[in-house]
Amino acid sequence: MSAMVAIIKKEIRTHFLSPLAYVMIGLFLLIMGVIFAKFAAIYMSMKQQSMMGGGQGVNLDKIATYLYQNMAFVMCFLTPFVTMKLFAEERRQHTLELLFTAPVRGIEIVLGKFIASLMLMSFMIAISFIYVGFMVAWGTPELPLIFTTYLGLFFALSCYLSIGCLISATTESQAIAAIFTFIILLLLYLLQSIAQGMTVNWGPIEWGPTLTYISPLGHFNSFTEGLLQIKDLVYFVTFTGFMLFLTHRVVDSHRWR
């Protein structure tokens, strides 16, 4: 346990020692800023219209939902920034030998790295609370809804990061780890769109709902609707757990080669 804490501390330190964390957070704020500004403009014009008696009325929550769905997408390509070096860099620097000859369980190493990354990205997402502040200033957003959305973001993130961990564990090259993580996350993201276009069914399986269920985005969406469902929690926890388990297996496999 103390070893895991040591790893978490070291990982967080390492994240902030490299320019990558700053670049990532900067990029996140830039992209989200642009998106938020656009939504704010739409909201303002809608508000004006409704004040003049026209339009469809203002729905701040709808706009918030769009904002956070975009954020979930942006995470897809920010995650590799954090995960690419997790294990790839240890392999390159030959430091796995240090970790694995210390009296530390393999799972502590994997969890330590995962938790540190999750903390870093959660910190990044936490900065976006400013947008909530703006929304409160402008109107009356439904705060519980925003809360569940952030919860959903957190779970989606842990799911993304666990995939990144696994891919990083399989390679020595950071570049390969980053590219593959991005491709896989993008595919998982697109899965839902693909599912929506599925009108034909092959065999006994209903592909549409199945693919939606596999995609993390489908589960995230129910959080944005304010739904806290056991099935979504189970999905995220088992998904992340399974990926981390596989990561542990991969990292530990050096012993048997």
Next chain:
Amino acid sequence: MIEVRELSKLYGDRKAVDQISFEVKRGEILGFLGQNGAGKTTTMKILTGFMAASSGTAKVAGFDVFEDQFEVKRRIGYLPEVPPVYEELLVSEYLRFVAELRGIPRAERQRKIDRVVDKCQLGEVKNRLIRNLSKGYRQRIGLGQALIHEPEVLILDEPTVGLDPRQVAEVRNLIKSMKTDHTVIFSTHILSEVAAICDRIIVIDRGKIVAQESLSALGADGATARTELVVKTASDQLLQSLKSIRGVKNVRLYSNGANRIVIESEPDDAIVAEMAKVAVSSGLTRISPVQLALEEYYLGLISGKRTEI
């Protein structure tokens, strides 16, 4: 302290380590000698619990390296071939991380770090980035990392490779100084190193132990002089008469191209004169002292062309 029984490791079909057995006693310094790829590193990795053996057992301080990994890992300090350092950290940060990783209680941490910094002479680079340090320093940081938890057993994989001569001497002295309270296994392919530090050597060739002897038995301790003779014809009669000289301990013939005879004897010039007298009739072309007895011995083992009388 360390007990290895019929240990084997397969990489696919290739036998990296093949049925090796040996023991190391407490307080002993054991040199692992062998060419690159002979299986030294693999054996060490198995002992540290980093790798699992394909068959056989290894015990450190009575604990099986596979069954009781944690107990073994607590007692071993390991310096791999490439020092496992994080380039982005400061030396002091790195040592602190290792201390935390090793579960050294907070109260003792600073004291142990200071001790290692002192022992490995890292004081002047304590607050520098490891990225900017030379190979010599990295090696010493690696050594510091292996020593921080005051392990009973030290396993060092080629600790002097890549160091300049002064640093090599320092590292050797460091290893020697640990003799009193540590058991040390270290690997090398530099023979003079073995003579300088070890109590005992194990020579590994293609995964097998080909020799296992104490240094005094090898005559590398100065109690035995070696003389090389090159003759035109090496008859049995010559070898016998050489052997019968008083003070001669051993006579070996190497016949790869020229007939080279290596004679071990007590260090006495009169004996050498006697040898020359005997060998002249067989067409003596050269007589010279052998400086590195170990090298002779080692090459003889590796090439496997030795006839002993």
